[in-house]
Amino acid sequence: MQKMVNKVAVITGGNSGIGLATAKRFVAEGAYVFITGRRQSVLDKAKATLGANVTTVRGDIANLDDLDRLYSIVKSEKGSIDILVANAGFVEMVDTGNATPVHFGVAICRYLPECSS
Ligand SMILES: NC(=O)c1ccc[n+]([C@@H]2O[C@H](COP(=O)([O-])OP(=O)(O)OC[C@H]3O[C@@H](n4cnc5c(N)ncnc54)[C@H](OP(=O)(O)O)[C@@H]3O)[C@@H](O)[C@H]2O)c1
Secondary structure: OOOOOOOEEEEOOOOOOOHHHHHHHHHHHHOOEEEEEOOOOHHHHHHHHHHEEEEEEOOOOOHHHHHHHHHHHHHHOOOOOOOEEEOOOOOOOOOOOOOOHHHHHHHHOOOHHHHOO
C-alpha cells in the first residue's frame, strides 16, 4: 500500500543525489513532488526519470525572489505543502585531520556576506 497518497512534497535540490532518490521514493509512495535546483537541464533529466506527479521549479534557495516564486507555484498548483525536504546544499570534502573551523562555517557563510570575516 502506498503511504503518501494525496501528499504534496517540496524537495529542494531534488534534481540529483539524495534529493532525487527521495523524490523517486515519494512518487513511488503516491506523493505529488515539486523538485528544485539551479540547472534546468538537470531538472529536465530528473523529471524524465521520475515520470508523472512531478513539477520542476528552477531556482536558487539562497535567492529570496526564487523562493517566493516557488511558493507561488506550489500554492497555485496544489494549495499547500505537506512535506518540505530542505536538502539543497553542498559539502566541501576534506579529510578529518585536515578539517578546520572554516569547513564547518563556510557552507553558510558563502551566502551570507556579513559573516565572511
Ligand atoms: N552526500 C553526502 O555524503 C552528504 C553528507 C552530509 C550532508 N549531505 C547534504 O545532503 C544534501 C544532498 O547531498 P547530495 O550528496 O545528494 O548532493 P548533490 O548530489 O550535490 O545534490 C545537491 C543538489 O542540490 C542542488 N543545489 C545546490 N545548491 C543549490 C542552491 N543554492 N539552490 C538550489 N539548489 C541547489 C544541486 O543542483 P543545482 O546545482 O542544479 O542547483 C544538486 O542537484 C546536501 O545538502 C549535502 O550538503 C550530503
